[in-house]
Amino acid sequence: MPELRSRTIDDFLRELASASATPGGGSVAALSGAIASDLGSMVCRLTLKRAPTDQLTDLLARFVSLEGGFLELADADELAFSAVMDAYGIDRSDESRAARIASALFEATRVPQQVAELGIDLLQDLCTLAPLGSKQSVSDVGVAAHLATAAVRSALLNVRINLAYMRDRAMVEEMEKAACALDEQCTRLSERAVSAVAQRIS
Numbered sequence: 778m779p780e781l782r783s784r785t786i787d788d789f790l791r792e793l794a795s796a797s798a799t800p801g802g803g804s805v806a807a808l809s810g811a812i813a814s815d816l817g818s819m820v821c822r823l824t825l826k827r828a829p830t831d832q833l834t835d836l837l838a839r840f841v842s843l844e845g846g847f848l849e850l851a852d853a854d855e856l857a858f859s860a861v862m863d864a865y866g867i868d869r870s871d872e873s874r875a876a877r878i879a880s881a882l883f884e885a886t887r888v889p890q891q892v893a894e895l896g897i898d899l900l901q902d903l904c905t906l907a908p909l910g911s912k913q914s915v916s917d918v919g920v921a922a923h924l925a926t927a928a929v930r931s932a933l934l935n936v937r938i939n940l941a942y943m944r945d946r947a948m949v950e951e952m953e954k955a956a957c958a959l960d961e962q963c964t965r966l967s968e969r970a971v972s973a974v975a976q977r978i979s
Contacts, residue, residue, distance in 0.1 A: 781808065781851045798862070803854035806931035807892045811847035813924035814840045814899055816917050820910040827911065836906055843899050847928070850892050854935075857885040861939075882943050886952060889935035893959045896929035900966035907973035919974035926967040933960055 781789065781804065793800050821837035864881040867874040903922050910918055936956050940949050 780848075782848050799855040799858050800851070801854075801858065802931060803858065803889050803892070803935045804851045806889065806928050806935065807847045807851035807854060809924045809931065810892060810896050810899060810928035811844045811851070813903075813921040813928065814844035814847060816921035816924070817899070817903060817906055818844070820906060820914045820917050820921075823914050824909065824911045830909075832905075833909060836902055836909075839902050840899075843895060843902070846895050847892065850888055850895070854885075854888045854892070857881070857888045861885050879944065882939055883948070886936050886939040886943070889932040889939075890952065890955065890959075892932035893929045893936065893956070893963075896925050896932065897959060897962050897966065899925045900929070900963065900970055903970045904966060904973065907970055907977065912977055915974050915977045919971055919978075922967060922970035922974065925970075926963060929959060929963040 781800075784792075789800065793805070817840040818837055821833050821840060825833050825837070860881040861878070864874070864877040867877060900922065903918055903925060907915065907918050907922075933956050936952065940952055940956075943949050
């Protein structure tokens, strides 16, 4: 499987539209976060050309790092889903099958949870950027905020669909609790970022 970064847009879209289960929603969620991060980088760079500050320089470094993190997780999501399919394909007479399925499901749940966590970090940075970036590009911060919100919420859908198949109830409750907390944070930060953008546009 080629890394997402090395694929052309056309190749990725063709794979996404194919009958193959990967790439799927998990990869798209992570890609949404990467694109949002790149919009943040763009706004930082445009603003730094006119009014350089240490805070914007630090924000730029964070957006670059976040983009890399999201792309790594997009690749990890494809691998994790493939591992789940492989585990379910093990012969039912194999005593290791149940344990292999449980392990694969946990990893397939952990990856989108990490995407959601990165999305929260991204939304926090976009909240910081909204009042600092060039007014001419503040709408790009708003687009990034909507994409980051989509990344978090989409990733949490993938968390929850995998939780439905997990049998360790204690683990399911723990991960569902974490998902609810991320969802609440997403709502607060998304509203804050979009509101800040709207105020600067008006």
